[in-house]
Amino acid sequence: KAGVTQTPRYLIKTRGQQVTLSCSPISGHRSVSWYQQTPGQGLQFLFEYFSETQRNKGNFPGRFSGRQFSNSRSEMNVSTLELGDSALYLCASSLRDISYMNTEAFFGQGTRLTVV
Amino acid sequence: GENVEQHPSTLSVQEGDSAVIKCTYSDSASNYFPWYKQELGKGPQLIIDIRSNVGEKKDQRIAVTLNKTAKHFSLHITETQPEDSAVYFCAASMWNYGQNFVFGPGTRLSVLP
Numbered sequence: 001k002a003g004v005t006q007t008p009r010y011l012i013k014t015r016g017q018q019v020t021l022s023c024s025p026i027s028g029h030r031s032v033s034w035y036q037q038t039p040g041q042g043l044q045f046l047f048e049y050f051s052e053t054q055r056n057k058g059n060f061p062g063r064f065s066g067r068q069f070s071n072s073r074s075e076m077n078v079s080t081l082e083l084g085d086s087a088l089y090l091c092a093s094s095l096r097d098i099s100y101m102n103t104e105a106f107f108g109q110g111t112r113l114t115v116v
Numbered sequence: 117g118e119n120v121e122q123h124p125s126t127l128s129v130q131e132g133d134s135a136v137i138k139c140t141y142s143d144s145a146s147n148y149f150p151w152y153k154q155e156l157g158k159g160p161q162l163i164i165d166i167r168s169n170v171g172e173k174k175d176q177r178i179a180v181t182l183n184k185t186a187k188h189f190s191l192h193i194t195e196t197q198p199e200d201s202a203v204y205f206c207a208a209s210m211w212n213y214g215q216n217f218v219f220g221p222g223t224r225l226s227v228l229p
Binding site for chain 2: 004006032035042043044045048058063090092094098104105106107108109110
């Protein structure tokens with residue numbers, strides 16, 4: 001069974017540009033969450049999507065957005081990049097049952113974004 | 117909101133010894149506590165989790181204990197091996213509120229041969 005796939009693995013962008021990251025969850029998983037990992041702030045929750053709807057949102061500015069497609073694949077977008085957006089962006093997928101109860105979350109390898 | 121503290125930040129043990137990592141959480145509504153292991157260049161890997169209706173859970177050399185009254189939970193690794201060397205993260209969330217985990221800052225475990 002394939003794991004969570006994130007593309008691309010590495011990105012270098014210039015300040016002010018925008019970037020789109022992609023996440024393909026484990027087959028059958030309907031929930032996708034995104035996290036930002038930095039040495040200073042650790043792992044921080046960005047948002048979660050379930051059945052194409054954003055269910056939860058962390059404390060990040062509106063420059064960070066996401067979406068989920070009908071096949072559960074998800075993308076996140078960061079507009080007007082700042083130097084501080086340099087981080088490892090991780091995607092996690094989980095099965096979720098019909099009652100939306102939490103189940104195990106599995107992470108991808110992440111996309112390393114460097115803003116110069 | 118929820119806040120998760122984790123100690124120690126670094127831990128070195130001899131191969132074969134046990135390692136214990138402790139976490140505390142602030143929100144009594146949290147009821148799901150996973151532990152993740154992250155190796156260099158990789159994403160976090162789920163190693164064990166526990167729900168608030170259970171006090172202890174074991175999986176081979178790994179165990180997790182939960183004290184709801186004190187709001188703390190611990191990871192125990194016995195018979196450590198060099199391949200256990202990694203950064204370990206604890207997290208807390210509400211079972212029925214979504215996958216918005218609040219993570220601890222991490223513990224770098226080094227197992228010395």
